[in-house]
Amino acid sequence: MVPHLITALTGPINEFEQRILDAMPAIERWFRLEWMEHTPPFYTSVDIRNAGFKLAPVDSNLFPGGWNHLSTEMLPLAVQAAMAAIEKICPEARNLLIIPENLTRNTFYLANVAQLVRIFNMAGLNVRVGSINPAIKKPTRVALPNGDAITLEPVVRSRRRLGLKDFDPCTILLNNDLSAGVPGILEEIYEQYLLPPLHAGWSVRRKSTHFKNYEAVAKRFGKMLGIDPWLINPLYDQCTGAQLGAGPGMEPLQTCVDALLTKMRRKYKEYGIDEKPFVIVKADDSKASVGILTVRDAKDLDALKRRARKALIGGDGQPGNDLIIQEGVLTQERVHDAVAEPVVYMVDRYVVGGFYRMHAERGTDESLNTPGAGFVPLAFEHSVHMTQPGVRPGASAPNRFYMYGVVARLAMLAASYELEATNPDAEVY
Structure with missing residues (x-):
């Protein structure tokens, strides 16, 4: 299915796309040299927003779900990348154990796991799914919405290894973002490859750390x-110590919001952008139950105190006081008249596909990652890797997707910097 895009693109984005296409050899060499020095995350998905005047990543997931939304045409790319990734880590790999989230009743999520099983099976591995959910005490077959089925088996832990009954994997793939913390059953595994590493989980990661690294990458790339790196970089600030209740506890948040909005207004004025800037406030550690708050004026926070506390409440029932304030990026993409945003998927250092997340009931300045969202695979009439030089900016789907892939790889590179800096086993010189 080829998405019918209705995209209002003018000015800087068209110019940026042309620069990307003209500089493709230099860009690919730049990435190639970076990957000689840094190790990419095992797999990554990046949410991108295209405002028409800037293009920027707004979220990077190191335990991506949603693999079932990739088109069938793109699966060969994912399989080839999976082969390359596994061969680099463990050339003699035979058995792979996937450990998913403890969402046994969410069959749409499990369809994503089933797609991962399919990809790595076609990459030449024996693949099984092991659950660390205490409720799974025996092999449990779950029917999926597309007519497939998946079998969840209880994980068995020996002193130094993790596996299933009669199944000893050399590699363990986590599809669990560890936002609730690292379960003891996953700790102190030294004889098997654990991918991604535990410090990639949200029990350790901070969004502010990721976007600090992305800012550095964007400056070098720009x-x-x-x-101007701002064209690909969402401004941000970190706010610590805010008390999301009554009284002066909101002042640190108001100060941070006002400062970031001021920076955005300067940029909007510089580029002649006739839009009202807004920021997104969310928990820095991405707690599982935490929502987001859209703010257009720091003064509005007084009226939003109760809503702010409710939106930013954590899974433990406590408000998240370590917050990130991020430049809000509009989306001008449309799929079948619904507001949309591209999500790009990568395995190792390779772009393997993606989809448009769309929501008919959300606005251009709102998060689309909410209930009611739909998904349209990025399946173009031509190979997604074959750009079309000479075609005017915005007229070619492969050209547009290549541009998205460049920005997504920049976010993935930032994630690799992030993981290196937070690796507890890294040697200190």
Whole structure:
């Protein structure tokens, strides 16, 4: 299915797309040299927003779900990338154990796990799914919405290894973002490859750390390409110690919001952008139950105190006081008249596909990752890797997807910096 895109693109984005296409050899060499020095995350998905005047990642997931939304045409790319990733880590790999989230009743999520099983099975591995959910005490077959089925088996832990009854994997793939903390059953595994590593989970990760690294990557890339890095970088600030209740506890948050909105207004004025800037406030550690708050004026926070506390409440029932304030990026993408945003998927350092997340009931300045969202695979009439030089910006789907892939890889590179800096086993010189 080829998405029918209705995209209002003018000015800087068209110019940026042309620069990307013209500089493709230099860009690919730049990435190639980076990957000689840094290890990419095992797999990554990146949410991208295209405002028409800027293009930026707004979230990077190191335990991506949603693999079932990739089109059938793109599966060969995922399989080839999976082969390359596994061969690099464990060339003699034979058995792979996937450990998913403890969402046994969410069959749409389990369809994503089933797709991962299919990808790595086609990559030449024996693949089974092991659950660390205490409720799974025996092999449990779950029917999926598309007519498939998946079998969840209880994980068995020996002193130093993790596996299933009569199944000893050399590699363990986590599809669990560890936002509730690292279960003891996953700790101190030294004889098997655990991918991604435990410090990639939200029990350790901070969004502010990721976007600090992304800012550094964007500046270097912008200098290489000769563009303002703001065109690909969402401004952000970290706010610690805010008390989301009554009284002066909101002042640190108001100060941070006001400062970031001021920076955005300067940029909007510089580029002649006739839009009202807004920021997104969310928990820095991405607690599982935490929502987001959209703010257009720091003064509005006084009226939003109760709503702010409710939106930013954590899974433990406590408000998240360590917050990130992020530049809100509009989306001008449309799929079948619904507001949409691209999500790009990668395995190792390779772009393997993606989809458009769309929501008919959300606005251009709202999060689309909410109940009611739909998904349209990125399945173009031509190969997604074959750009079309000479075609005017915005007229070619492969060209547009290549641009998205560049920005997504920049976010993935930032994640690799992030994981290196937070690796508890890294040697200190």
